[in-house]
Amino acid sequence: MQNILSALEPARPDRTTALTRGVTRLFLDMGLSPLCEFRLANGRRADVAALDRRGRVTIVEVKSCRADFDVDEKWPDYLEFCDRYYFAVDPNFPRDVLPSAEGLIIADEYGAVISRIAEERPLAAARRKAVTLRFARQAALRAFAPPLSA
Template sequence: MTAVDVARGVSRLLLRHDYVALCEVPLGNGRRADLMAVDARGRIIIVEIKCSRADLLGDGKWRDYLDYCDRFFWAVPQGFDLSPFETEAFSPDFAGLIVADRYDAAIAREAAETSVPAPRRKAATLDFARRAARRLLGLTDPECESLG
């Protein structure tokens, strides 16, 4: 299973919870979230997708996402060894866990809720909306990228 499959399943789960997700969203600190989702109230979820144990254990950047979301989740494919998520290194106190396939996903552990500061939330939400609109425009008019 690939990260694209996991992203699809997680996006479906989030949509059922009134969150709309985008893949590969750059953040203000130079990092790129695998998935970022926003709900109608402006709450932000970031999901970091891991498809291999080596990728998970080598990830030292995930804490850089925490200042840009109200909730943070790991997402892994079905059959993934979940034991690393029980260690302090991957903070079960606040990081949630989602298990997914390409058709659906389930929350294995809820994420703690924090609050993104209002100015950062506004900037992230506007960037999210503009990025989504640009991607949609690119589908209907592939030449538009050369105009902007």
């Protein structure tokens, strides 16, 4: 019954935006460089990706509600593009439904905390270079993109 009800619960883009803001604030406090809506080579788009000072890549998938997680079958496609993978959810999210092998961040619009550290899966050197170059190019293009007109 719970799965049926959660499937009817609408996605909450405003909540996703708030949780993403909290995750990026956490990463900035940790000395990581975050990039939202990072497009991967496989066509997927990670909610948040971040590089640390050693060049390690972290990807975070933000889940605004149970229904958002229940319908998501794409999250394993991100694993081959990062050293660490996290789910970010709000404090009321039912954590028992999330895969225990992945990291967990509890977030709100003001900040976030790491509740469960992600398993380290080091990228191969060639993959790390490709992901890092893609990250740098997307960040640079955003920095110099003309503003969108209304």
